[in-house]
Amino acid sequence: NAGVMQNPRHLVRRRGQEARLRCSPMKGHSHVYWYRQLPEEGLKFMVYLQKENIIDESGMPKERFSAEFPKEGPSILRIQQVVRGDSAAYFCASSPSWAGRTGTYGYTFGSGTRLTVV
Amino acid sequence: GQQLNQSPQSMFIQEGEDVSMNCTSSSIFNTWLWYKQDPGEGPVLLIALYKAGELTSNGRLTAQFGITRKDSFLNISASIPSDVGIYFCAGLSGTYKYIFGTGTRLKVLA
Numbered sequence: 300n301a302g303v304m305q306n307p308r309h310l311v312r313r314r315g316q317e318a319r320l321r322c323s324p325m326k327g328h329s330h331v332y333w334y335r336q337l338p339e340e341g342l343k344f345m346v347y348l349q350k351e352n353i354i355d356e357s358g359m360p361k362e363r364f365s366a367e368f369p370k371e372g373p374s375i376l377r378i379q380q381v382v383r384g385d386s387a388a389y390f391c392a393s394s395p396s397w398a399g400r401t402g403t404y405g406y407t408f409g410s411g412t413r414l415t416v417v
Numbered sequence: 418g419q420q421l422n423q424s425p426q427s428m429f430i431q432e433g434e435d436v437s438m439n440c441t442s443s444s445i446f447n448t449w450l451w452y453k454q455d456p457g458e459g460p461v462l463l464i465a466l467y468k469a470g471e472l473t474s475n476g477r478l479t480a481q482f483g484i485t486r487k488d489s490f491l492n493i494s495a496s497i498p499s500d501v502g503i504y505f506c507a508g509l510s511g512t513y514k515y516i517f518g519t520g521t522r523l524k525v526l527a
Binding site: 303305330332334340341342343344347354355390392394405406407408409410411 | 421448450452457458459460461462465505507509513514515516517518519520
């Protein structure tokens with residue numbers, strides 16, 4: 300029973316390029332969350348998606364960042380025209396239902412994608 | 418925005434010692450979670466707390482949901498080298514968004 304799968308594990312991009320981060324939730328999970336972790340910091344909420352719907356993108360920068368969770372296939376976090384400040388670890392998490400439901404036990408996280416912008 | 422403050426920020430302890438860390442918030446949360454993150458990996462859930470005053474154990478770990486619902490505590494008894502890592506608290510904001518603390522970095526000296 301595979302957990303949350305993220306790829307690539309490491310991604311190096313030059314300034315101005317695009318970065319695409321993929322996340323396949325756990326089997327049976329239909330809710331996906333993206334978090335960003337800067338070095339030596341905690342995790343910051345970016346976006347919450349269900350299949351084909353963005354529920355909450357209040358943590359996403361208004362420009363250059365977008366996320367989707369299509370009916371088929373993984374969730375994608377896309378960063379256009381990357382800058383050095385985008386260098387961070389990006390974590391995807393999933394849950395079977397809305398994560399606040401008692402007994403849902405919060406999120407299951409993937410191992411993350413570490414983005415380095417050079 | 419909502420913030421969770423964890424203390425201590427980091428700690429070095431001897432193997433076999435007990436560890437205590439806490440998490441405080443200016444806001445009330447209805448659910449508290451504690452996660453551990455190993456280097457290069459994603460956070461792994463340790464304990465979930467759903468009621469104010471609740472005390473829950475998971476092996477050598479014990480966590481409590483503060484009675485004011487603005488804080489939570491995690492204790493690790495008889496620490497071992499594999500306890501090294503970063504421990505995060507997380508409070509549920511609304512129905513789906515968890516706010517994470519700044520982390521406590523634990524290093525165990527053999």
